[in-house]
Amino acid sequence: MSEIAQKEGGGGKGASKGRKKASTRVDMTPMVDLGFLLITFFMLTTTLSKQQIMLLPMPNKEKDKPKTESEIKESNAMTVILGENDQIYWYISKNRVPDFHTTSYDPADENGIRKVLLEKTKNPDMNVIIKAMDKASYQNVIDVIDEIHIVNAQHYALIDITKDDEELVKKQSAVNDAASN
Amino acid sequence: MAQVKTKKSGVMLDMTAMCDVAFLLLTFFILTAKMKVPDPAKFEVPSSVSEKKLPDENVVRISISNEGAVFLTIAEQSKRKELIKEIDKMYSLGLNENDKEKFSLIETFGVPMKQLKFFLNLSDDKRKLFKQEGIVIDSTNNELKGWVRVAKTLNANAIIAIKGDRDSEYAVFKKVIATMQEMHLNRFSLITGLENKPSAN
Numbered sequence: 001m002s003e004i005a006q007k008e009g010g011g012g013k014g015a016s017k018g019r020k021k022a023s024t025r026v027d028m029t030p031m032v033d034l035g036f037l038l039i040t041f042f043m044l045t046t047t048l049s050k051q052q053i054m055l056l057p058m059p060n061k062e063k064d065k066p067k068t069e070s071e072i073k074e075s076n077a078m079t080v081i082l083g084e085n086d087q088i089y090w091y092i093s094k095n096r097v098p099d100f101h102t103t104s105y106d107p108a109d110e111n112g113i114r115k116v117l118l119e120k121t122k123n124p125d126m127n128v129i130i131k132a133m134d135k136a137s138y139q140n141v142i143d144v145i146d147e148i149h150i151v152n153a154q155h156y157a158l159i160d161i162t163k164d165d166e167e168l169v170k171k172q173s174a175v176n177d178a179a180s181n
Numbered sequence: 182m183a184q185v186k187t188k189k190s191g192v193m194l195d196m197t198a199m200c201d202v203a204f205l206l207l208t209f210f211i212l213t214a215k216m217k218v219p220d221p222a223k224f225e226v227p228s229s230v231s232e233k234k235l236p237d238e239n240v241v242r243i244s245i246s247n248e249g250a251v252f253l254t255i256a257e258q259s260k261r262k263e264l265i266k267e268i269d270k271m272y273s274l275g276l277n278e279n280d281k282e283k284f285s286l287i288e289t290f291g292v293p294m295k296q297l298k299f300f301l302n303l304s305d306d307k308r309k310l311f312k313q314e315g316i317v318i319d320s321t322n323n324e325l326k327g328w329v330r331v332a333k334t335l336n337a338n339a340i341i342a343i344k345g346d347r348d349s350e351y352a353v354f355k356k357v358i359a360t361m362q363e364m365h366l367n368r369f370s371l372i373t374g375l376e377n378k379p380s381a382n
Binding site for chain 2: 027028029031032035036038039042043045051052053054055056057058059060082132133134135136137138139140141142143145146149150158160
């Protein structure tokens with residue numbers, strides 16, 4: 001390489017004389033530049049990591065229906081309701097009103113859904129039933145399933161919301177509004 | 182410098198080896214690369230702690246945009262070609278070979294059946310700008326069911342992945358799930374972003 005440098009320093013005189021044995025070496029620098037440029041391009045356009053997935057098994061619709069509240073012991077079913085605007089409620093008892101709680105997605109919150117789930121799923125027979133209202137965001141649904149995975153709950157199901165539950169949510173949000181005012 | 186009479190030492194290095202490495206890496210990346218195709222709508226996935234990975238092949242992906250439009254993605258071009266042939270027959274869309282060829286080049290799409298021909302006839306630039314309103318998923322006219330059923334018959338091993346935007350409404354997701362359940366597809370893979378698992382306490 002140093003030979004080339006010298007030759008170029010000579011201003012091409014040597015070449016015009018044609019006596020010096022011409023070196024076959026080529027300056028590779030631009031080629032390397034080009035190579036790395038293309039590498040960078042391909043690295044950036046490649047989807048580097050595969051996407052994460054979360055498995056969601058759903059019960060078969062006709063056969064082996066999921067155990068609903070009526071079929072499992074009432075004290076073993078915890079219902080989580082997802083409302084609009086990131087609202088989240090839960091209850092266990094059937095005569096729900098005094099037992100109907102508003103909670104939050106915040107993992108740091110003392111009364112947040114994670115703490116509640118952690119507490120309740122200490123009972124290994126506890127079934128968590130998730131009912132999302134139509135206005136709930138997809139993020140909320142994933143968050144709750146995620147929380148269930150985090151606390152390692154064994155039994156959970158995603159079930160359509162009933163009219164009863166919607167009524168309860170309405171009542172509760174009215175109470176909450178009144179409390180905040 | 183001239184006074185010291187030292188030879189001006191060339192600082193040039195032999196780049197050949199570096200060049201070899203660069204092109205070796207380049208070849209590797211080209212061969213393993215799969216181009217990121219821009220999505221026709223915004224799908225910002227929520228994050229979860231799950232660490233399972235989505236396989237590259239045999240995936241029928243249903244995406245829900247933030248506006249609630251439903252899109253379908255099939256990664257393999259050959260599968261898309263078979264898919265459109267069957268769909269064309271089923272819904273008698275009257276697509277010609279050219280349309281089908283074009284369809285096989287589109288990875289993610291979300292247009293109603295009746296718009297499909299028009300959509301495929303657009304020029305590439307216009308198609309990118311075209312606002313796809315999503316696959317029809319009404320209870321009376323559930324086209325998603327048709328798409329997925331055909332995709333599933335062509336590839337029985339395909340898994341159903343759902344990629345929902347975090348702001349999309351649960352109602353759409355519920356409809357998609359219900360549609361799949363009607364076809365006895367009960368296992369779903371929800372695509373999520375990565376989030377670190379909080380320490381158990």
